[in-house]
Amino acid sequence: MKLKTRLILANASTVVIPMITTVIIALAVFFIFGKLFGIGFSYEHQQKQSMLKFELISETSTWRRTPEVFDEISYQKYLLEQLQAIHGEILLIKDDDIKFSSRNFSKIEVAKALEVGDIVGKSEHLSIDNTSYSVQKVDIKYKDGSLGVALLLLPVDHENGINSLLILLVVSFILTFAFTNIIVLYQFSRSIINPLHTLQSAAAEIAKGNLDYSIGEEGDEEIQALCRDLELMRIKLKDSVHTQLKYEDNRKLLVSSISHDLKTPVTSIKGYVEGILDGIASNPEKVERYLKTIALKAHQIDQMIDDLLLYAKLDLNQIPFDFERIDIVGYLQSCILEYEPELERNHIGISFSNELNQQQHVLIDRERMRRVIMNIFDNSCKYMMSHGQGEISIFLRDTVSSIIIELRDNGSGIEERDLPHIFDRFYRSDAARYKGSGLGLAIAKQIIEGHNGRVWAVSHGKEGTSIMISLSKS
Incomplete structure (x- = not known):
């Protein structure tokens, strides 16, 4: 449920539920006391009483227009039935004589009724036979010019019952309103306050550095969305801290x-x-040999530093790629011609097998991709230094959307456990690392991924290793 909907329902329920409850209580009171106990403030009773009052008091009432109606037996019978239903009495006086009455009134009772009827505030009651009545008085003028008075006596107990009922209904409404608010507050505690407390606890745990404290989704839709966002924030923060620690470990490993x-x-x-x-070094020949060795070692150091700087720039995406659309077959053949003399000096042969059915083009950076090929050649040479006659084979094939370049050597091979790690920088193992900067394959991977390509290794056991490169067709 949405929080806005819950608030609307909560506000509406604090008013609607007490009103409905009060109406039900009123109906129950009308029924129980009016029907079972005969106390006259049922709805039917009040309706009859109100009708009689209207007939007596209204300017257009029958009594006022034609008081002679009291002479009709049928009307007298109707009026007595109505009065009996509400336990009321009526008295009609003409020229100081009783013209009609619902019961026998003494002169004293008549005098008292006239006295109470004359009181403006109607706060006085008439007591007859231990029953209190309120008196409604209406002056009547007959057609013959004579004057008369109609007195309607209604039991005061009925009015007290109405007052008690009103008090009961007000108290019921107040109690129901208070109870409903307590229930609504409790529901809010479960659906809103409790989830907020959970979020507060989670925020406190995260502030302490406990990033493993997961945040569950609970509450209304808006609070659930907040929980999801905070959980996503926690996961990203945890990943960020993990990455930072990983970078710190890499920095230590780098040093x-x-x-x-x-x-x-x-x-x-x-x-x-x-x-x-x-x-x-006692002779010039020995000095020259020493100096050549020193120059070679200095070149190795320079190469290591260059590799390190290149990897750092690639890792930070600081080197832009100059892509161009080229024929992949011609490009690989030029790379082979460039590196072939170096392979011959190391007594390593090289072969190229083109399995493409037609000319294919790829979008690459010539210089960066050449660095990839040379690094893989250098790595293959290290595997074959003490492995007899070496051989590097290049196979070129395609799939529906990509070009596959396989560079296979017949070196000592790589252990299966080392295959997932040989493209990691500075990864060391007896089979996967001989000498050099340890960044050759890592640099190759960075460049290939910069071309939106993919590189992986396949071990052939003691028969060598294949480095696979996948590039999108252009």
């Missing part, structure tokens, strides 16, 4: 890996420099 990777070439450079300074 540790850089220190480890730089220590070996720096130690070698330091050793060879000290050898030259100490005179260990």
Whole structure:
């Protein structure tokens, strides 16, 4: 239920329910006391009493227009029946003589009735035979010019009953109104206040750093939406903290890996420099060999730093890609020609198999994609350094929407447990890491994903490994 609807229903119920309850109580009182106990303030009784009053008091009443009607037996019978139903009495006086009465009145009773009827405030009552009556007096003028008075006596108990009924109804309305408000407040506590307390507790737990405190959906629609938003906020905050901790761990790993990777070439450079300074390199040929080694180690350090900077820029999306539509077959052949001399020096052969049925184009950055191919070639060479005659095979095939490039080597292979991690930076294992910066495949993955592509590895056991690249067709 919506909160707005609940508020409308709550406000309406605080008025409608007491009114309905009061009406039911009034009807019950009319029925019980009017029917079962014979107390005359039932609805029928009040209706008859009101009709008689109207007939007597109204300016257009029959008594006023034609008082001679009292002479008719049928009207007298009708009037007596009406008076009997409400336990009332009537008295008609003409020229100080009783013209008609519903019972025998003494002269004293007649005098008292006339005296009470003359009182303006009607606060006085007439007591006859232990019964109190209120007196309604109307002056009557006959057609012959004579004057008369009609007195209607109504039991005061009836009026007291009406007053008691009104008091009862007012008290019932007040009590029902109070009870209804208590019920509505209780319902609000369950549907609104309790969920808000739950949200307050959850906010307090989150403020303490307890991001595992889940927030359930309860209450009305608006509060449930608030719970969902806060739960989503908690999840995102938890992910953010987790990512931050992961970045912190990566930073520590980065520092540790850089220190480890730089220590070996720096130690070698330091050793060879000290050898030259100490005179260990006693002839020009040995000095030249030492210097070449120092230059090689310095180049390795420079390459490590370049790889680290490139990965950092790729990770922060600071390097823009210069995409162009190219023929994938010609592009791969140019990459093979460029790297083929390096493979020959390492005694590694290379082959290319084009399984495409027609010419296909892809949208890539030439330089960045070339870095991917070279990094994979370098990684393959590391696997095959002590594995006899090496061989790299490139297979090019397509699917409905993408181009698949497979670069397979016949190296020592990668353990199945290491396959999901070989594209992580600085991942170390005996099979997946030999030497270098440890960022080659990580850089390749970043570049491929920058092309909206996908890269993964397939192990062939001791027969080598395949690196698979998927690129969208252009």
